[in-house]
Amino acid sequence: MKGEVYRVAGPVVTIMGIKPKMYDVVHVGHEGLMGEVIRIEGDKATVQVYEDTSGIKPGEPVVNTGMSLSVELGPGLLESIYDGIQRPLKVLQEKMGDFISRGVTANGLDRERVWEFKATVSSGDSVKGGQTIGVVQETENVEHKIMVPPTVSGTVEEIKSGKFKVDETICVLTDGTEISMMQKWPVRMPRPVDKKFIPKRPLITGQRILDGLFPVAKGGTAAIPGPFGSGKTVTQQQLAKWSDTDIVVYIGCGERGNEMADVLNEFPELQDPKTGRPLMERTVLIANTSNMPVAAREASVYTGITIAEYYRDMGYDVSLMADSSSRWAEAMREISSRLEEMPGEEGYPAYLSARLSEFYERAGAVKSLAAEEGSITVIGAVSPPGGDFSEPVTQNTLRIVKVFWALDAKLAQRRHFPSIDWLTSYSLYTQGLSDWFAENVAPDWVPLRDNAMDLLQQESELQEIVQLVGSDALPEDQQLILEICRMLREYFLQQNAFHPVDTYCPFDKQYKLLKAISKYSDMAQASLEAGIPMKDILSVESKDDLAKVKFEENFDDALNVVMEKMDKEFAALGGN
Amino acid sequence: MTKEYKTITEIAGPLIFLEKTEPVGYGELVHINLPDGTTKRGQVLDTSADVVAVQVFEGTGGLNEESGVVFSGETIKLPVSKDMLGRILSGAGEPLDGGPRIVPEDRIDVNGASMNPYSRMPPEDFIQTGISTIDGTNTLVRGQKLPIFSGSGLPHNEIALQIARQAKVPGSTEDFAVVFAAMGITNEEAQYFMEDFEKTGALERAVVFLNLADDPAVERIITPRMALTAAEYLAYEHDMHVLVILTDITNYCEALRQMGAAREEVPGRRGYPGYMYTDLASLYERAGVIKGRKGSVTQFSILTMPGDDITHPIPDLSGYITEGQIVVSRELHMKGIYPPINVLPSLSRLMNSGIGEGKTRDDHKAVSDQMYAGYAEGRDLRGLVAIVGKEALSERDQRILEFADLFEDRFVRQGRDEDRSIEDTLQVGWDILSELPEALLTRIDNKYIEKYHPAHKSN
Ligand SMILES: Nc1ncnc2c1ncn2[C@@H]1O[C@H](COP(=O)(O)OP(=O)(O)O)[C@@H](O)[C@H]1O
């Protein structure tokens, strides 16, 4: 059916003459710009267009595809970089050069590339939705499972191993259904699972303040709100680099082009600490930067989460970073205001909160339709205007997510990184993960950590007194607490993402560092009780040496040297 | 095609509405012929079979229903050529210097197209500005967008000019150019820039666009787009390294707000349009380096923070897009320190890729981090001293307090023509750091202390 353009106002176009369904994809104008129906009213429909609409005139033709906005799922997703509607940026560059013009379509998956498919079922087997029928080695360490689409089931009539392109038939069911390595899925609809679990395993990130104090579980949700320059992007990138997941989906949603270029540059060079392979081999990038069309920005998070669900269905642990979810919310606001919808708080549409929860709801640890256990951990950056957390996107997000990493501008200004405020941040997974930590890190990890948290809490109270009377007026045991806390902050919490060694800190090292600080604390306390002057306890050299062991390539040896020195120094002081 | 319509039905602020047109394209350039024989220009904001809305750049003064409207059939284009260098143009791209019209080599849509992130090359070439607080602690690199966040009455223009004069990539002799766009600044301020450009001979390598305070505010919306189009053309077609100075972004945003109000849009925070982030991004993101091309576009724009408030929507949304900010401080200015740059809220997000061994020096990052830590703590202590007195401070804290003073006096303060090399800057850094006890230098690897600390350095 053909219709025509009635009105154009920025990214929102009104069409008439066809009767589309909600969320149908239509092609608008002589150049066939891609858009999606977002409102139907009488004989007219409103379309958000994913490309620049300059020059489009009333009367230009409109064609309805009758399909919802979908992504292509199959081998070849990994190592790709897409825009918000899954067009590979590499292909766009080949087709139109260094600047993105419009009216160019590009398949999400390469139709020419040939993959080696190994069937794992045979004719006569009965298969159901989500079940694996064969595998493809997508990258060196990722085995891509070719699954029956969720809505299909039946008995295998014929299945072939061998070299295939993604859209070639590899399997035919007795009812004639043909299955290829590629399936399509509408992005706004969650892919079905059998059931969801309470997440029980931590996502190990190699970032001390995250793993140590505010851990997120695999299958959990976390938000990182913070003003500009406080470390949202660096934290997201650190998570994308060092988390112990199988697959990473990184969405640059309405943020900087150079940051995506950076990831593209770096990820092929960096090694996954688990497999030693280039990080890019486990990564899918989605880049719809701030200057790219705002409607495609709105779609980008859905494109990303659908790809994440697809790998989860294979039984993988996937983590998804959205930087920044606020830009997504703003895209909703822009479109909503063009539609002249009734604005809610701060101009955001009334459905903001519903959209946010629907999105985070797609995270989780699950049993797939084919009984595979997989998970999606969702970590969203939030960019509150003026750094004020009381605004709608932050508040609505915090009502949903289980982990809150609060970034603080003051910490960032003094270059305390990661600038996560240890007093206001929280994780609701801490308790649930305690058993795992006790078993897998050390039996005394949990008390060590709780003690550190406790001290930091005391420090903030003591600081208030210091502000009034100066630190020298405090009793000596309290002065010692301040010193221990300084060590906790500088030696343990601070972690430089750009230091070749310190950028990633294995759990074992986190434990030893904390243990070392605790040991100094114990010995200092004992000395103090034995009447050794505070000044001597503070000028123990090994305490200062401890500041730098985290940077040492050979951490264990360096730490041993320092701790032996500490023993000797305290022995010389007497009292221990 | 060049049909003239006399079907204006409504004039409201900078907008006109007309009916019964042939189909008109969204974003089309419009010419409006006034009864007195003058012509204005505008752009289509909303188009439908029934009514077309046009925003008029020179304002709607003198327009009436008798005015004729002609649709050009294309979006706004800037005629470009290498001969633009040395020219002074209006905010709408018309010559102001009495010289001939630009003979175009090309005509380019001023809105530009978004650079494919895949084509971007991460910026990493260190630009030495000769100013320690930038080079040492907030390093600028080629292809970066790093604005100055300032306040009214502060010397941001001097700083921008000093940078325009001194900026160089050590060891490089490549072609460079400056594109300067004034948006709503006063005639006097514009003169200040022009005189400096003329005096230093920079004008020959510059393209100047002037929209002054008494020029129409709506025109301001296209001025930076003209400037960036010229910059991209020189960078990507003529292999030049272009430094773009847009001043003042705040005036641009005010014009945007005015337009939004005229269109009766639902306003976002503090009355600014809800799409201001996206709009500003369409300017700021036009900086960068492209793989396989020689030129680059670096943006060093000026923004005055209303009420010195960094959380105001204009600096706030800017900071969310730009690759850092250089914050000019009233407090340091009052203390008589030039350039009064407060490094604490300042940031260069691309610093890490532009510094280090082979680029500046291996110890650069560590020295910078250490100075930040010391200065931040020292400033906190100043607050404390005001309450409890210096005597209540521990020995350690007193040293840090002194460091903050040294930092402002020796590292921040420098002459208006003092062009420090990066080595000079780092030397000043070590000189003042060496006044602190070594045990406090926890941010610096021992190997750098041995190599550069004045107490260890052999010779
Ligand atoms: N963990 C970290 N280690 C070192 N530097 C950091 C770290 N986190 C942030 N930074 C510094 O802070 C700057 C801003 O961080 P970024 O993540 O880009 O902020 P945001 O995304 O919140 O605006 C970075 O360019 C970097 O210099």
Ligand SMILES: [Mg+2]
């Ligand atoms: Mg960011």
